[in-house]
Amino acid sequence: MKDMTTDTAIIQVRNLTRDFDVGGKGRGKRVLRAVNDVSFDVAQGETLGVVGESGSGKSTIGRMLVGLLPATSGRIDLFGETITGDGGRRALSRVRHKLQFVFQDPHAAMNPRMRVSDVIAEPIDVRGGWSRKDRMDRVHELLETVGLARQFADRYPHEFSGGQRQRIVIARALALDPSFVVCDEAVAALDVSMQAQVINLLMDLQDKMGLSYLFIAHDLAVVRAVSTRIAVLYAGEIVEIAPKRALYEVPKHPYTKALLEAIPRPEAGVRQPPIRGEVPSLLNRPPGCTLCPRCPRAFDRCRVEAPKLREIEPGRSVACHLYED
Amino acid sequence: MLDVQNLSVDFRVDSGWIRSVSDVSFALPANSTLGIVGESGSGKSVTALSILRLHAARTTRMSGKIMFDGNDLLAMPERRLRDLRGRDIAMIFQDPMHSLNPVLTIGDQIGETLRIHQGLSATEARNRAVELLDMVRIPDAKSRVTEFPHRLSGGMRQRVMIAMAIACRPRLLIADEPTTALDVTVQAQILELLRELRQEIGMSVILISHDLGLVAEFSERVIVMYAGELVEDAPARTVFDTPQHPYSEGLLRAIPSPDEDVSRLYAIPGRIPDPGNRPPGCNFAPRCALAEPACHAAPPPLEAFAPGHFIRCPVRMKTTEPAE
Secondary structure, rough: OOOOOOEEEEEEEEEEEEEEEEEOHHHHOOOEEEEEEEEEEOOOOOEEEEEEEOOHHHHHHHHHOOOOOOOEHHHHHHHHHHHOOOHHHHHHHHHHHHEEEOOOOOOOOOOOOOOOHHHHHHHHHOOOOOOHHHHHHHHHHHHHHHOOOHHHHHHHHHOHHHHHHHHHHHHHHHHOOOOEEHHHHHHHOOOHHHHHHHHHHHHHHHHOOEEEEEEOOHHHHHHHHOOEEEEEEEEOOOEEEHHHHHHOOOOOOHHHHHHHHHHOHHHHHOOOOOOOOOOOOOOOOOOOOOOOOHHHOOOOOHOOOOOOOEEEOOEEEEEOOOOOO | OEEEEEEEEEEEEEEEEEEEEEEEEEEEEEOOOEEEEEEOOOOHHHHHHHOOOOHHHEEEEEEEEEEEOEEEOOOOOOOHHHHHHHEEEEEEOOOHHHOOOOOOHHHHHHHHHHHHHHOOOHHHHHHHHHHHHHHOOOHHHHHHHHOOOHHHHHHHHHHHHHHHHOOOOOOOOEEOOOOOOHHHHHHHHHHHHHHHHHHHHHHEEEEEOHHHHHHHHHHOOEEEEOOEEEEEEEEHHHHHHHOHHHHHHHHHHHHOOOOOOOHHHHHHOOOOHHHHHHHOOOHHHOOOOOOOOOHOOOOOOOEEEEEEEEEEEHHHHOOOOOOO
């Protein structure tokens, strides 16, 4: 486990918040807070896993980190450049080549009428300044890096299976030697056997190139396999963040516990009844803890006061009144 | 109750017919649970759709028998089959939004089945719809019954689909990836609900999923499919604890564990063959570490490995003794 001091952090996120307007004007304006006051760091060569259910804000965070979506408030520092606030756009253009994104659906992420070589070379073409030969050599090199034959360069995306397509998308993401890649449900659409192949590939690339990942997923087993540390999101807020072993072996937050208990475990026999209810509407956040209506351990204070994320042991923070003195 | 015998399904493509499902047989007693596992292209959904004959007739060829209460569903006239669908055999799918009509209230949609099969009046159907929403634990059913599908979350929509499916108290419910689009906590809720309803109504359930863990936890018996064939058929715990077919084994090993740290995941090399381009011998042989020359030459038969445990792997048949 790497020591998590801010010195080694290549990505620093502080009080990040994102609102979406969902209709109405003037005083009747309705705002949905998708991400609320989120802070974390990602170190060089580290994978921060982000888990949470639909509506937890995990994809919104991923999109803000690579500059696809502006933050409403808060601060994002990437490689020492602040990409939020005044001058953020210019700062972003200076670091953009170090950032990449791999989405869930590799089919939707490729133009079906482009050859694989052009798909992979797209970032190179956007950046410009490469000779034809260098460009083609780079494409072949990238295909080999992700375990595909160089002959595939002349084919079209529809000729490939889902797993192969995701490899092509990864090859494209690597084209400009990025330092930080956001993987948003990157293996969720793949069958288990393909999933394992792609995860192993991502981990090999990390070892080889010193990549940092923000790995967003709803599958807790997948997240455990790839992550160094894990942040658990609920209704747009981090409820627990900890090194993976500590999080999985001794989960602290009631929601982390509920998520882990919900995984099917045939060997376990009798299982706990699942947590009740669903994620609340983000339009009307309850005044207290957002998990309160579903939480088996909620008490009076939880209904009126929102708990703050606080460090309860080195490297682990939890937002829950149960862990306050 | 359900007995599928030598089911094969072919689909028409530009170049002729290709075999999607090949010689699949399994039986399901009344009031039991069966899981069907396999990856995309394994033929698990095609098998399930065949039971209700939901394939487009003109581009599909089916052979074999699907006996339900002594009648062959494949030989039954369409009219009689229509009476059976939704009344005796019901089905739920992965994506509840695409299975619900966006311009009808959920009460109307649940009531439809009841009006057709049980001849209930509109008011009776509405009252029964409220009861059914209660049964699938939708809070405040009385006011929810007039809602439109877009007002409900994914989990709630799947509950509505289940309410529609159980409206006529079917004896068999086929659930095709019913929780794949849902979050883990909601997935656990839906499976819990299906388990409880199974007890209440006394129906059998076929659960189809790519998730072996999920299927093994829910079902009494599991069949594993690969490239259109049944490769292993055994009690759920056996498939999970001591799988014998190398594919089942690989599938299980490839699932990352939420309970331990590994530096590298096990991955089955290669990929599933295209239906039009399957190998001459065992379908799995090109990816199999145990494959012998004979495996590449001729397709292996499904054989009894132990009582109630069948595998399609001659290598394992001769090298492994069944555990006591």
